[in-house]
Amino acid sequence: MSARPFLADALERKGRWLSYRWLILRRLSQLLVLAGFLAGPCCGVWILEGNLASSLLLGQVPLADPFTFIQSLAAGHSPAPQAMLGAALVAGGYLLVGGRLFCAWACPINPVTDLAGWLRRRLGIKSGFMPSRHFRLALLPACLLAAWLTGSLAWEYVNPVTGLMRGLVFGLGWTGGLVGAIFLFDLFVVQRGWCGHVCPMGAFYGLLGKTALLRVSAPRRRACTDCMDCFTACPEPQVIRPALKGKGTPLILDSNCTTCGRCVDVCGEKVFRLTHRFDRKLDEAGPPAHPPS
Amino acid sequence: MDDGGKDRGTFTGFLDAGRRKFLLQGAGSACAAGVAGLGLMAHVQRARALPSQALRPPGALPEADFDAACVRCGLCVRACPFTTLNLAPAGGGIPVGTPYFEARSVPCEMCTDIPCKAACPTGALAPVLDDIAQARMGVAVLADPERCLSLQGMRCDACFQACPIKGKAITMERLHKPGGMTVFMPSVHAACTGCGKCEHDCVPQVAVIRVMPVAQVRGELERGRRRSEAALGMPPADRPAVSAPPRPKTR
Numbered sequence: 001m002s003a004r005p006f007l008a009d010a011l012e013r014k015g016r017w018l019s020y021r022w023l024i025l026r027r028l029s030q031l032l033v034l035a036g037f038l039a040g041p042c043c044g045v046w047i048l049e050g051n052l053a054s055s056l057l058l059g060q061v062p063l064a065d066p067f068t069f070i071q072s073l074a075a076g077h078s079p080a081p082q083a084m085l086g087a088a089l090v091a092g093g094y095l096l097v098g099g100r101l102f103c104a105w106a107c108p109i110n111p112v113t114d115l116a117g118w119l120r121r122r123l124g125i126k127s128g129f130m131p132s133r134h135f136r137l138a139l140l141p142a143c144l145l146a147a148w149l150t151g152s153l154a155w156e157y158v159n160p161v162t163g164l165m166r167g168l169v170f171g172l173g174w175t176g177g178l179v180g181a182i183f184l185f186d187l188f189v190v191q192r193g194w195c196g197h198v199c200p201m202g203a204f205y206g207l208l209g210k211t212a213l214l215r216v217s218a219p220r221r222r223a224c225t226d227c228m229d230c231f232t233a234c235p236e237p238q239v240i241r242p243a244l245k246g247k248g249t250p251l252i253l254d255s256n257c258t259t260c261g262r263c264v265d266v267c268g269e270k271v272f273r274l275t276h277r278f279d280r281k282l283d284e285a286g287p288p289a290h291p292p293s
Numbered sequence: 294m295d296d297g298g299k300d301r302g303t304f305t306g307f308l309d310a311g312r313r314k315f316l317l318q319g320a321g322s323a324c325a326a327g328v329a330g331l332g333l334m335a336h337v338q339r340a341r342a343l344p345s346q347a348l349r350p351p352g353a354l355p356e357a358d359f360d361a362a363c364v365r366c367g368l369c370v371r372a373c374p375f376t377t378l379n380l381a382p383a384g385g386g387i388p389v390g391t392p393y394f395e396a397r398s399v400p401c402e403m404c405t406d407i408p409c410k411a412a413c414p415t416g417a418l419a420p421v422l423d424d425i426a427q428a429r430m431g432v433a434v435l436a437d438p439e440r441c442l443s444l445q446g447m448r449c450d451a452c453f454q455a456c457p458i459k460g461k462a463i464t465m466e467r468l469h470k471p472g473g474m475t476v477f478m479p480s481v482h483a484a485c486t487g488c489g490k491c492e493h494d495c496v497p498q499v500a501v502i503r504v505m506p507v508a509q510v511r512g513e514l515e516r517g518r519r520r521s522e523a524a525l526g527m528p529p530a531d532r533p534a535v536s537a538p539p540r541p542k543t544r
Contacts, residue, residue: 056368072361077361078416132321138323157333166380170380
């Protein structure tokens with residue numbers, strides 16, 4: 001409804017910190033992951049050794065990306081104990097807390113596509129090309145099939161997610177060009193194109209997080225003024241509608257929600273909150289149209 | 294999905310608008326993903342070839358298995374106490390992200406505890422390797438004998454001296470050239486681990502003795518045989534690849 005600029009409501013009512021809180025924390029988290037990997041080679045402080053594909057935390061705890069791990073299985077390699085334990089730890093963590101938490105809080109590509117999204121909005125670029133969001137769900141098995149048929153970690157030859165982190169820690173090469181291509185793709189071709197439509201790794205973590213505990217809820221949805229700021233900010237805007245406009249649970253249960261918390265930030269009415277999946281409470285901001293369970 | 298009067302038993306009844314949209318979108322996505330998958334496979338087939346100067350760390354599985362096992366994490370690179378190992382950057386002609394070393398730049402120092410292999414979380418560097426002398430990272434080849442200083446009659450045995458298992462992998466064999474000149478020819482034997490020290494120390498500006506991936510020199514089968522022998526703890530036998538026909542017994 002409002003012709004007010006994006007975020008104006010939130011800034012006016014909540015102030016700067018509350019309008020940017022989760023975004024700032026998310027950037028800090030992404031930096032922390034990168035710093036964890038870079039502290040060793042740069043300063044000799046070994047926090048995380050290796051890269052996103054597989055690493056050692058503090059020289060003790062093995063961690064491994066479960067998506068790379070299943071690609072290796074599909075390629076026909078029988079798993080070794082350390083890789084199995086690492087993949088189980090990481091998969092278990094995301095399974096419990098939130099699958100696409102990885103995308104919003106750890107993935108090195110996220111700042112790139114976020115920047116493209118921000119620039120796209122500021123420049124007012126609109127493109128009509130809107131491919132299906134199911135493409136990534138089809139690409140995921142295609143990647144595993146390619147791994148099986150070639151007997152190699154096929155997607156890892158091009159994967160910009162593990163590739164960028166590996167590049168930043170071990171030497172970039174042409175990966176910078178690939179990342180630039182994704183930036184331009186998101187900026188000019190498809191809105192939120194890479195993370196929202198293509199990335200099979202994101203699709204994998206999405207499937208992993210089907211039952212995850214950490215969720216965004218819209219308990220004060222009756223206070224919604226239809227300003228559309230949350231839809232503008234959200235990288236997966238289709239996940240908001242059922243919770244915000246529906247009659248059922250206020251929880252955003254769609255596993256494509258990356259739990260980035262940006263909707264919490266940008267809402268001037270404090271409609272959204274980060275909570276757990278059993279918190280189905282609806283705050284009263286008017287007569288409930290439909291009583292909470 | 295109640296279609297009211299439509300007959301759900303028939304094909305058109307089953308395909309109401311919602312379903313049709315869903316199926317069309319699904320089919321479109323599947324086709325696009327199939328094309329992307331094919332493109333990916335084509336790319337992999339081209340990008341997976343290992344160039345002859347790139348050597349794998351000790352214990353690396355045969356290249357085809359290595360490509361399925363290695364997750365490109367770089368823990369072997371971190372474990373290497375020298376600057377030998379690197380992860381291949383994209384676009385460098387070596388399968389992206391995989392660990393390698395180039396003998397001419399920094400050869401393998403053949404650590405007895407093989408820390409790179411110990412650090413490998415996936416078994417791409419096979420845990421069965423426990424004696425670095427059994428490693429077959431590559432094999433030295435006298436690539437261009439005419440440029441070999443020793444074969445030209447000069448007193449050079451840089452490769453022989455550089456070899457960490459001196460006298461076993463490389464010997465200097467006396468060679469009588471036509472015309473009466475006697476020279477020494479560096480000869481590589483089966484004990485060669487492919488550490489690359491000889492190539493590193495080779496005197497001419499472009500190395501004459503080169504260490505190349507075993508499969509490129511001997512083929513995968515030969516490598517497999519040697520690997521299994523190493524796993525069984527058998528000493529590496531210096532057998533010819535093709536055995537000569539048995540000589541008829543004469544008495």
